[in-house]
Amino acid sequence: MERFEGVVAGVRERVEPDSDERERLQQVARSLAERTEDAITNLPVEADVVQVGSTARGTWTSGDRDIDLFVRFPPELDRETLESYGLKIGHEVLPDGHEEFAEHPYVKGQFDGFDVDLVPCYRVESATNIQSAVDRTPFHTQYLEARLDDDLAREVLLFKQFLKGIGAYGSDLRTEGFSGYLSELLVLEYGSFRALLGAAADWHPPVRFDPEDHGTEKFSDPLVVIDPTDPERNVAAVLTPENFARVQHYARDLLDNPRESLFFPDSPNPLTPEAVDGRIADRGTAPVAIRFDAPDVVEDQLYPQLQKSLSGIADALSRRGFDVLRADLFADETAVLFFELSVSERPAIERHDGPPVHVRAHAAGFYEKYADDDSYGPFIENDRYVVERRREFTTATRFLESETVFDSALGVHVEQAMREGYEVLSGDEIGVLAAEFGRELARYFDPKP
Amino acid sequence: MERFEGVVAGVRERVEPDSDERERLQQVARSLAERTEDAITNLPVEADVVQVGSTARGTWTSGDRDIDLFVRFPPELDRETLESYGLKIGHEVLPDGHEEFAEHPYVKGQFDGFDVDLVPCYRVESATNIQSAVDRTPFHTQYLEARLDDDLAREVLLFKQFLKGIGAYGSDLRTEGFSGYLSELLVLEYGSFRALLGAAADWHPPVRFDPEDHGTEKFSDPLVVIDPTDPERNVAAVLTPENFARVQHYARDLLDNPRESLFFPDSPNPLTPEAVDGRIADRGTAPVAIRFDAPDVVEDQLYPQLQKSLSGIADALSRRGFDVLRADLFADETAVLFFELSVSERPAIERHDGPPVHVRAHAAGFYEKYADDDSYGPFIENDRYVVERRREFTTATRFLESETVFDSALGVHVEQAMREGYEVLSGDEIGVLAAEFGRELARYFDPKP
Incomplete structure (x- = not known):
């Protein structure tokens, strides 16, 4: 336990912002809020500004440079006007910003060295009356601000860093892990990082919490945390069974063998093409890959579509007797659907x-x-x-090169991208993927929990 | 229908014994019965002789040279004495005969150009009181003799020849088809070969007959014919679903396209080793075979054991990822378990x-x-x-060559024979099997219903 505390102290040192960093962020946030209020006064509508997210709640880790400001408009405002007002204010506050799109369009930009999101939403009475998903966010901040004191906020930092270290932090659709809000609710529930770890090590899914004891729905997710601001919502809806299990595994691991490296793992060294060949030779498998230009859509669209396509093609391969040992996807400039086959040829x-x-x-x-x-x-x-x-196809490669591959379940943008052209790599051609995805391949060939 | 009748007339001509042949067989049977009665008089016991089987019932086809005589002893006689009396009589009647073993030992030998079985049994009151399986046989003959007139017997000949032609005649454990008794009961049920074919073409399993309406047991076989002499016995118990389906298939075929060749099919020409290689190349499969000296046991023991071993090893191969497309067994001097694989190698x-x-x-x-x-x-x-x-085994061959192959479910004599030595053939070594099993391989590579 002493060793655990020692590790925790070391982690705190690295993740807790010092008072200078804290003060600096507060100044910038205040100045941004003022600029936003000024911009509002030029509009024929009443609106206010709230800072949300971890930097608003003191649960941000040193080095975070994200400030999220929400502009709340009256709920009567039609959506089109809300969007145009939101963008007008955004561009005024962040002159170098650009537009992004979540539920509405909003402006994202740099200000004094910070990354700022300026998001319009409706000022509804309660989170159950939301008109748009982002309307809920201010309620989350309000709920947590009232309950997270400084000590708890410091525990949140530890848990978040732990999640980052094991790759389970973030409710984006690439990670499908723990959101900041979920992390904070869990720390609030257990009272400390240590207690949360001890509990998670023994979780038996389904695990259910309902802090406000107002939940009305049934969920089939491994972890169910009823949103304190919305009885119909599971805050952990996005969390996969993998990430649930991952937290259990590393909670046990950290308690057994406390160490800072779990919080700050080194990235693996990228594999060279030769190293990729070597791994494949050691495994004796038959890898095949499809590569195409990554569709130009946001990650929250890209990754689910790639995942769907990966499963769809893996199923199609298996149905034709090309047994898939494991499959993975990589995306950057190009996107790669990678299938490591146990069987790549079948009789006539x-x-x-x-x-x-x-x-x-x-x-x-x-x-x-x-x-x-x-x-x-x-x-x-x-x-x-x-x-x-x-048989229609006696090799996996010939199937992947055929028009029939488009009968697989594919994400819509992935299908479009593939129709514009894709290449099929197999055998010793696979090594070339190391140029773009050496690190991903290193992770693939040394899989960890 | 005219064509059907023409075909039937042609078949009759080939299978019905003429009066000379019939007379000759009767003479020999009578003379054998007399010799047997004489032999009985030398023993301190009362016994009688009955002729059984198709030659007793007039349902034998031209060229059959089997005469079966049963000597019936009092049921009080202990089994050991029955056996010694039976053998004594047998050797006296058939001086050149040798002993074989079914339920009891008995004597088999040649007499005047006929193959004679001389089998001891108990003279019980009814077939439900039998002390030994062979005691039932005289009751079958008695039942059918009373019901099969000459016309029906001629119909039986057609059905039996049809079954021989399609490979479904015989209740031995190699064929697992229709016994003579079963064939005769079915003709009795439907009244003619033609009516039986028409019905069989439309059979929907389970098909159940109970001529004496006295059945007491449930059976799960596709065809259930309750033995008129024993309410607890299904005469078709040995019949496989394959042979049931085979009769359906060829009944439809013969009615659609009547032809004598179905009754008298040509044996296929044996394949040469080169032809075997050619078939395998066309199919693109990976054949492997285990060959060993055929165990010296009767066919009714040999074939079930080979079948069990074939399934046991096929399962073991499949469990290890070596997918079996089809498997078969061949036996003569050597026994061969043949597996045609879709996948013969797996990754490390x-x-x-x-x-x-x-x-x-x-x-x-x-x-x-x-x-x-x-x-x-x-x-x-x-x-x-x-x-x-x-993986423990990355190739099927290495598995088959290993001691682990003995963990498969094997017939006891097959296991003994394999422990004395076996060879594993694969790839282009398979062709050598053509020397002993060219005809079997021809059937394997041109599979028919």
């Missing part, structure tokens, strides 16, 4: 079971269909006709 | 799913077991640990 023929012979009309149709073609059979096994017919 | 590693991470003690044990060995992982997928561990 495949077994195809027909109907039971006693189902006369159906059976006769099957028999006639295959009796005179170049199949082997039909013959009888058990009570059925069986035929050994020609 | 295999995926192995561990427990869910939340099952703490079990999960921790799994993690520790694999964390520091040469496996990849453990990592997390869904809620479980997964590891990619080294």
Whole structure:
């Protein structure tokens, strides 16, 4: 336990902003709020500004430079006007900013060295009356501000850094992990980082919390935390079983063997093409990959689409007898769907079971269909006709290169991108992926919990 | 229908014994019966002789040279005495005969150019009181003799020849088809070969007959014919779903396209080793075979044991990722278990799913077991640990050559024979099997219903 405290002290030193950094952020936030209020006065509407997110709640880690300001408009305002007012204010406050799109368009930009999001929303009475998903955010900040004292905020920092270290921080659709809000609610629930770890090590899903004891819905997620500001919402809805299990694994690991490196892991060294070849030779597998230009959409669209496409093509490969040992996706300038196969070739023929012979009309149709073609059979096994017919694809590569690959379940932008052109890599061509994805391949070939 | 009748007339011509042949057989049977009665008089016991089987019932086809005589002893006689009396009579009647073993030992020998079985049994009151399976046989003959007139017997000949032609005649454990008794009961049921074919073409299993309406048991076989002499017995118990379906298929075929060749098919020409290689190349498969000296046991023991071993090893191959497209067994001097594989090689590693991470003690044990060995992982997928561990066998051949093959379910005599030595053939070594099993391989590579 002493060792645990020692590790925690070391982590605190690295993640807690000192008073200078804190003061500096407060100044910039105040100045931004003032500029925003000034911009509001030029509009024929009443609105106010609230700072939200971890920098508003004192749960940000040293080096974070994100300031989130929400401008709250009256709920009667139509959405189009809200959006135009929001962008007008955004561009006034952040003259060098650019527009991004979440639920509405908003302006993102730099100010005094900080990354600022300026987001319009509706000032609704309660989180259950929201008109847009972002309307909920100010309620979260309000709820936590009232409950997280400085000590708890310091515990939150530890948990967040732990989640970052193990790769489970963030409710974006690439990570599908723990949001800041969820992390804070969990620390609030258990009272300390240490207590939360001890509990998580023993969690037995489904794990359910309802801080305000007002939940009305059933959820099938492994972790259910009913939003204190909205009885119908599971704050952990995005969390995957993997990340749930990951937190359990590393909670046990950290308690057994406390160490700072879990909070600040080194990135793996990128693999060279030769090293990739070496791993494949050691594993004796047959890798194939599809590469195409990454669709130009935000990550929250890109990753779910890549994931869907990866599963869709993996299923299509498996159905054709090309057994997938493991698959992964990589995205940067290009996007790669990577399949490591146990079986990449199949015979010229495949077994195809027909109907039971006693189902006369159906059976006769099957028999006639295959009796005179170049199949082997039909013959009888058990009570059925069986035929050994020609396979459409005898290698995985030929399937991936064919038009038939588009019959797989693909994300819409992925399909578009692939239709514009893709290449299929296999065998020792796989090494070339190391140029762009050496680090990802290093992680792939040394998989950790 | 006219064409059907023409075909039937042609078949009759070939299978019906003429009066000379019939007379000759009767003479020999009478003379054998007399010799047997004489032999009985030398014994201190009362016994009688009955002729059984198709030659007794006039349902034998031209060229059959089997005469079966049963000597019936009083049921009080102990089994040992019955056996010694039976053999004594047998050797007296058939001086050149030799002993064989079914339920009891009995004598088999030649007499005047006929193959004679001389079998001792008990003269019980009814077939339900039998002390030995062979005691039932005289009751079958008695039942059918009273019901099969000459016209029906001629129909039986057609059905039997049809079954021989399609390979479904015989209740031995190699064929697992229709016994003579079963064939005769079915003709009795439907009244003619033609009516039986028409019905069989439309059978929908389970098909159940109970000629004496006295059945007491439930059976799960596709065809259930309650023995008219024994309410607890299904005469078709040995019939496989394959042979049931086969009769359906060829009944439809013969009615659609009547032809004599179905009754008298040509044996296929044996394949040469080169032809075997050619078939394999066309199919693109990976054949492997185990060959050993055929165990010296009767066919009714040999074939079930080979079948069990074939399934046992096929399962073991499949479990290790060596997908079996089709398998078959051949036996003569040597016995061969033949597996045509779709996949004969696997990577150096295999995926192995561990427990869910939340099952703490079990999960921790799994993690520790694999964390520091040469496996990849453990990592997390869904809620479980997964590891990619080294495979024990990366080729089917190496598995078959290993001691581990004996962990498969094997027939006891097959296991003994294999322990004395076996060879594993694969790839282009398979062609050598054509020397002994060219015809079997021809059937294998041109499979028919």
